[in-house]
Amino acid sequence: MAIECLVLGAGQEVGKSCVIISIHGKRIMFDCGMHMGYSDHRRYPDFSLISQSGDFNAAVSCIIITHFHLDHIGALPYFTEVCGYTGPIYMTYPTKALAPLMLEDYRKVMVGRGEEQQFTHENILDCMKKVTAVDLKQNVQVDKDLQIRAYYAGHVLGAAMFYACVEGSGIVYTGDYNMTPDRHLGAAQIDRLQLDLLITESTYATTIRDSKYAREREFLKAVHKCVANGGKVLIPTFALGRAQELCILLDDYWERMNLKVPIYFSAGLTIQANLYYKVLINWTSQKVKDTYATRNAFDFKNVHSFDRSLLDAPGPCVLFATPGMISGGFSLEVFKHWAPCESNLITLPGYCVAGTVGHKLMSGKPTKVDLDKDTQIDVRCQIHQLSFSPHTDAKGIMDLVKFLSPKHVVLVHGEKPKMDLLKAKIKSELGIDCCDPANTETVSFSSTRFEISDASNAFIRSSLTPNFKFPKDEITDMPSLHVHDERVSEGILTRVDGKKLKVIHQDEVVTMVGGVKTEVEFCYCFGLKLCNLKSIRVFDSDDDGLIGALNLKLSDEFGDLGLRVCLEKGRLEVNSFRVWICKNDECPHRIDGDWCSEHVFFCCNWSVLDNKKETTVFCWPIKYRELVTLFPSHLWKFQDGGDVNGDNRAVTQATAGSRRITIRRRWKADYARSSSWPCFGTAWSV
Amino acid sequence: MKFTSLGQGGGYNLPACHMLKLSGFHILLDCPLDLSALTIFSPISCTSLYDEEEEMVDLISLEPYYKTVEGVQLWNVSLIDVVLISSPMGMLGLPFLTRTKGFSAKIYATEATTRLSEFMMKDLVAMHMEFKQRYGPHKNSFFEFFNWEKLESLPPSLKDILLGKDSTQLGSWMPLYSAGDVKECLQKVESVVYAQETCYNGSLIIKAFSSGLEIGACNWSLKSPKRNISYISRSIFTSGVAMDFDLHALIGTDVLIYSDFSNSENGSNQELEGDDDDDDLLLDCENERCEEMEKLKFICLCCMDSVKSGGSVLIPSGRLSIVLQLLELLALHLDSSDLKVPIFIISSVAEELLAYTCIIPEWLCKDRQDKMYSGKPVFDYEELIKEKKIHVFPTLDSRELLMMWQEPCIVICPHWSLRLGPAVHLLKRWHSDPNSLLVLEEGVDTDLALLPFKPLSMKVLECSFTSGIKLEKVPQLLKMLQPKQILVPDYAKPFLEPLSNSLPCLFYTESEPLCLPKSKNLCELHISSNVASKLKNKEMRMSRLKGQLYVEHGKHYLVEGKKAKGLEIGPLVHWGKVDLESLLVGLEKIGVKGSNECGSNVVNVVDPGKGLIELKETSVVISVGDESLALLISNLVHSLLNGI
């Protein structure tokens, strides 16, 4: 199965963000934006590529909107009210609250420019009614198989990155985000997730920014200088986001400097927006959040609403006017009045779409701006470009990609040449596959998928014992803890009656197939001179005494290591291994040898399986020092690096000839495993 | 799974408290404080007020102690792994636990619950401090005061509260925690939002879903590898403030622990039938909501009557969602009656609390959220405070309050036990005024609560608000939730037992552990499809697992191993039979010479080494001195058997 990623907008450009992801039969639309630079059909994503028949409800499982900027939500009312999509739509609470303001603002500008309106005021309201608001980290089950979750993205109030997961395959779509906190918002935050795909913005794909405080100071200085000289400051912004950020900045500065120059907000619109900000203050940075009880930071003291009559009134002032980029509306009107005067100041946002007045002012230092073929405005005022932006810089993008370590990365929302550089960097520095499809292009990736199988209790018990309880301090900040276990191979995958998969333990197999278990055993009868058992002083002809002495000898050497040797029915047993004194002179298992009367014979047998590597014979905790005493190093070669001097060796393999002992450390306790008894016998009889 | 109810609670202010043992973890559900027990103490300076009637007031004149849940005190705190808090009231006893040595459990509560209980605890500590200051250095401590003689001489109403029904609960009384204890406790709480997935210890998935009882209050869903459990605390389908009861997330669990029988005394003899469909259930809820509104309106009307006749109104309520609605309604009524009567809210935390409720639209009901979307404030009182119709003060002796004090007035203040806080002083002031009104919530023994203020000429309005799902709706709700097993308190037995064929109920009794047999559910193993396809390709019914097993978020995963193991492990389990003939043929093929004495099941090996092979009923014995020959023969034998 594959993940398909169809880019309908913001492919190698900024504007009309819209990405359609298909995973395992689900289709998710991330963002539904419009392009500010166009007024023809190019302003909207080409929805016909989703469904030729126009049955969008069948073609799209859900829409997720990351934030209220028009390049991410501008086409939504069109898609729902005109194209007829009625399926689920998700966005955060602040986005749901603030989006209508943005859309209405945009609609008014459209109407004001005399363009045909794409949707009405009612359309906006009806569209918003279909939206389900979500909280950060809330798990939303869109349907049985599709789950989504929002994470804090900074950028603007309510901006979120979205995680979506279908049957174990996870993706993240970042929308616009900021990895460093600003005046009123915190930095983006996300869990470490298992991802097949990450789709990230790349507005500042190559820029590395320094501290923004210096830039803020610059801005304040420019504004202060202007009003001190009696000038007027025009700050064209969108109703939401930047306006509040700058306003917090100015309001605070006004307090500190005891300035009395009025700060105005154009139209009731932005004042209204402040009310939303007040209620939604929990979505801002901790510092701003903490002000709710004393004085809500969005209760601006020095801000008043602007009256048109004040346009040509004398005296200094600061005015926030919509729309940003001076693409029309009131900010354009104010621009016409104030631009010709030298003492005035116009601040421009960091990014202006081509074709807007803002863009013209940014390119070079124009003395004249053509509004249309009849109108030309003299520009004598000062221009200050705001260089702080709510987007992450290149380092932030790299940090995020590295942190999430997805299998694939798709770059959108940026400029092609810069994206190419970033793409190369992600590939070379992080070794992660990365691409930047153009609009209407589709790219495919392989996806993770899981098949679900029942697992028998015996299997789970055997592979997870000792039933690990993670130490408490470890779990606090660890979203996932991997426990590796090679006892996996004791599991057998079966398909019961051709239906559901089931995993059982190997011990359950024979019962399942209804057969009889057959053991293959080795027998081995050998002689040993009793003087080799040095510690036995009393020579006792009693067999039990001899076995007891053998036990004693073994316990002496291994007993305190926890080796369990049990004396039972005149023989020693360790798992399948059994040894007893052989009294049968005709013993069929006796091996050839130079036996004499001093030899006492031991008969032993053990399962062939115990001869195989990786088969548990017994486990005991062992320390390196003891290991060396047990198996003198001139006879045994130890492999694997590690700290030889240390008392604890995690993994040690000892080899002598063809015999091999594997000692492994399990979890925190040092357990060791040996492969087969005969090795052990050899070590001991030397 | 083991379940022990430690306290079945009572009403809104005293949530139930249980201990649940699930897949080896001890989970404490809520940790409340029985504040109604405060009524056994005499409020400050009442004795001096009623000197001449000393024998009437036989309350305990001590600095108050606080009654915790006995069962929690008896528990070894270091054994508790997880604490789940369902409502702000369910956290009031938590600082007692968290300050105990050895406490290391992880505490989960919703963000709003944590903040609201922070306010409640801070207020409690402040009121207690005030009591202490006025009372002076205490003469007697609680336990010094009580000897057996004294205990025996207490009136039964006090003795019951003090010692509990079974006279064992003296040990559950504690001196109040400090502000520092509260702070420390809150730092240990891990806050979640509704439907956020948190994972305890890699295997237990915990989620909170709104219960509708109060802002931030929740029910819990617990997912262990083998069992899904939902815990329903007190819930309200639709409240005018908190987010609605979210029941869809609790559908279809293995075990439902139902701990919400609020109004069991009324309606227990009602005829029940569970055939109604869901729509009716929700329609009824709408009616219920209307009933609640009617109750609130009635209270407002009573208040209007009092203030019109020159009396003041005292509302000592701790129920935030009720108070918030009442504030709006009272202001409306005052406006429409054209009365200029001030509303005072007096509490050390009121200002911050009100500001807080204005910035948490995510936790509120749909109507309030819609108000936010349409650009209006979620609660009207923000405006009312600005318009100086509502005044908020931290204490009764705030200077500004004294300056603008006027009567009649309406005062909303703590504490509903009538033993602490501004309510005590105001009652002393108004108790003999027949025009004044006291609005009391159910939950305390009214006679006892009002005892120190007698004789009482003031009017008393007792009201009860919904604090849970009505009994007659429980069967319908339970059917909708379709759990495989339901745990319900024993007092619901007469009511639910007749329905046992459709509702699989088990009844629990306070402090009697209830054990559920091990779940028969199988664990699920998520095998990544590339591993699965490799395993399945072999055209075999069975194949040995390979890869890496890990547990994440309570799920078992098998994915491709990082590096392939060097050597293939051969089959480890064998079944079937080896027949002599094929063994001999096989030996010949591998160049081993052996002979079989006719009739025996033994093969003597002669070349390249000596040895023998014996075929037994369930085993094959190979006895060869040379190791490599032994392995050669064993491989042959294995090949003649079925193996995996």
Ligand SMILES: [Zn+2]
């Ligand atoms: Zn944006």
Ligand SMILES: [Zn+2]
């Ligand atoms: Zn954008």
Ligand SMILES: [Zn+2]
């Ligand atoms: Zn022998």
